[in-house]
Amino acid sequence: xxxxxxxxxxxxxxxxxxxxxxxxxxxxxxxxxxxxxxxxxxxxxxxxxxxxxxxxxxxxxxxxxxxxxxxxxxxxxxxxxxxxxxxxxxxxxxxxxxxxxxxxxxxxxxxxxxxxxxxxxxxxxxxxxxxxxxxxxxxxxxxxxxxxxxxxxxxxxxxxxxxxxxxxxxxxxxxxxxxxxxxxxxxxxxxxxxxxxxxxxxxxxxxxxxxxxxxxxxxxxxxxxxxxxxxxxxxxxxxxxxxxxxxxxxxxxxxxxxxxxxxxxxxxxxxxxxxxxxxxxxxxxxxxxxxxxxxxxxxxxxxxxxxxxxxxxxxxxxxxxxxxxxxxxxxxxxxxxxxxxxxxxxxxxxxxxxxxxxxxxxxxxxxxxxxxxxxxxxxxxxxxxxxxxxxxxxxxxxxxxxxxxxxx
Numbered sequence: 001x002x003x004x005x006x007x008x009x010x011x012x013x014x015x016x017x018x019x020x021x022x023x024x025x026x027x028x029x030x031x032x033x034x035x036x037x038x039x040x041x042x043x044x045x046x047x048x049x050x051x052x053x054x055x056x057x058x059x060x061x062x063x064x065x066x067x068x069x070x071x072x073x074x075x076x077x078x079x080x081x082x083x084x085x086x087x088x089x090x091x092x093x094x095x096x097x098x099x100x101x102x103x104x105x106x107x108x109x110x111x112x113x114x115x116x117x118x119x120x121x122x123x124x125x126x127x128x129x130x131x132x133x134x135x136x137x138x139x140x141x142x143x144x145x146x147x148x149x150x151x152x153x154x155x156x157x158x159x160x161x162x163x164x165x166x167x168x169x170x171x172x173x174x175x176x177x178x179x180x181x182x183x184x185x186x187x188x189x190x191x192x193x194x195x196x197x198x199x200x201x202x203x204x205x206x207x208x209x210x211x212x213x214x215x216x217x218x219x220x221x222x223x224x225x226x227x228x229x230x231x232x233x234x235x236x237x238x239x240x241x242x243x244x245x246x247x248x249x250x251x252x253x254x255x256x257x258x259x260x261x262x263x264x265x266x267x268x269x270x271x272x273x274x275x276x277x278x279x280x281x282x283x284x285x286x287x288x289x290x291x292x293x294x295x296x297x298x299x300x301x302x303x304x305x306x307x308x309x310x311x312x313x314x315x316x317x318x319x320x321x322x323x324x325x326x327x328x329x330x331x332x333x334x335x336x337x338x339x340x341x342x343x344x345x346x347x348x349x350x351x352x353x354x355x356x357x358x359x360x361x362x363x364x365x366x367x368x369x370x371x372x373x374x375x376x377x378x379x380x381x382x383x384x385x386x387x388x389x390x391x392x393x394x395x396x397x398x399x400x401x402x403x404x405x406x407x408x
Contacts, residue, residue: 001048001064001281005405008039008046008378014405015039015047021401027052032367032386033244033252034062036280039402040288041378048280054241054385055258065281067227067240068383069256069263071274071364072331075196077286078272079133079310079342080302081215082199085206086129087306093341096126097137097198100205103178109138110181114152120181127186132195132202133341134314138182139193140327156180162194166262168269170201170211183326190321190339192330199342200272212270222299223289225282230275231266232258240277243366243385255387274365280383283370287379290372311345311360311374313338320347331363331389354396355403361395369395376406 005012018037026032034052038045050062085091091099098105107127108120123138131137142157143150150158157163162176177198183191204211212230220228232240240263243256256262263277289296293304302310315324321334321344332344336351343360346352361371367386372379380402382394 001045003039003045003047005046008041008044009408010039010041010046010402010405011407015402017401017405018047018398019049019051021397022051026392030252031246031250031392032384033242035382035384036062036064036066037383037398038280038284038381039378040284040291040380041376041406043288043291046378054239056244056252057242057254057257060238062241063239065227065239065279066383067232067236067277067279068368068385069241069243069364069366070276070278070283070368070383071366072196073278073283073362073364073368073370074272074274074276076342076362077215077219077276078196078200078203081203081211081219081272082129082133082206083306083310083341084218084302085203087303090206091129093128093130093133095129097129097132097202098126100202101174101178103175107138107178108181109185110153110183114155118152118181123182123186125186127182129202130314130341131186132198133310134339135190135193135195136187136315136324137193137195137198138184138186138191139177139195139198140183140191141193151183153181153183164194164197164269164271164273164275166265166267166269170204170269173269174198174201187316189326190315190324191326194273196273196342197271200270203272210270211272215270219286219301220282222301223282223285223296225278225285228276228278228282230263230270230277232261232263232277237264239279241385243387245387246391252386280381283381283383284379287370287372287381291374291377291379310341311343312340313345313347314340320351331369332361355399363389363395365389367391367394369398371395371399376403378402 039047054062111119143154240258244252294302336348345360346357358375359373363369
């Protein structure tokens, strides 16, 4: 890859601020082990750089083909997969989810109390397919990602062990969820949740194919995403990064050793919400497909009108997340930000206090991020392995630098 910032309409000198910023502020002080950044505009790579180490314990440098846990950056891929079936006429966004998961036809909604004293009522409106794509379904993350005290509904998730562990299957996962009250009436609020894992299950149920096989045959192989999957192959082991968290003293602690990681074996449950590993080069193929309106190198993955629908704000009344979000954890800010069918989007620069509106994006738990900007015709990918994702505002900082480098 030979980046050409001038051909992409970017100032080489101003874009080089990325290098100085990340090296001096994060890598050299040891705030992160290493990272990788790619910027592409008008289909022209403008910047690609690898920093620091991918495995501090073994002194392995970050290589251009380093394999990362992308966690929730799996969600946009899963959402595209489900909408591919939408394009085949196999469901409507207004269809109740119970059409494909019959046990979900009698969901209750939590009112008050907990345990034996919990009060619920029948849902006034059915959970529809749009809800699971948009995180307005009434589901939660079972308290797995929240710092606040467990909600009574989350306690039931814990009791039933509703999680994306090995040993789970799409069938067992959805059957467990059938017996848990919804946190709120579907379509009335937004809460980051296991909904995209449900989307992966729905791909499996509707297509009749295992979810992992569907992704490989319908998305990864056509796009040439050779290093993306739900496990790390033997030939990828020497490129697999270590995952860290930040301790109270601000030093790094290893939390997933690449040589003993669970990702070394194929899971029984392919988590559409957070189970993939990938490389910057692979995810760039996915982003370039999105930038081009759903097609890449003669392979049409999704229709451009469907993609446009997905990236619109689908929150009730056109509201932003600040008006509707429940819970404190997500991969985005709330003010001036909307949510579509698998992507967040910046609605208003002033409210979001951010450069440019109209982009769509998401991130992952280990601080990975991406965004696609149809207005400026660009995409950006940032890879690292630091949990939790809210530790540093990499998205905001990179946006300032990159958009400040645009010259045309």
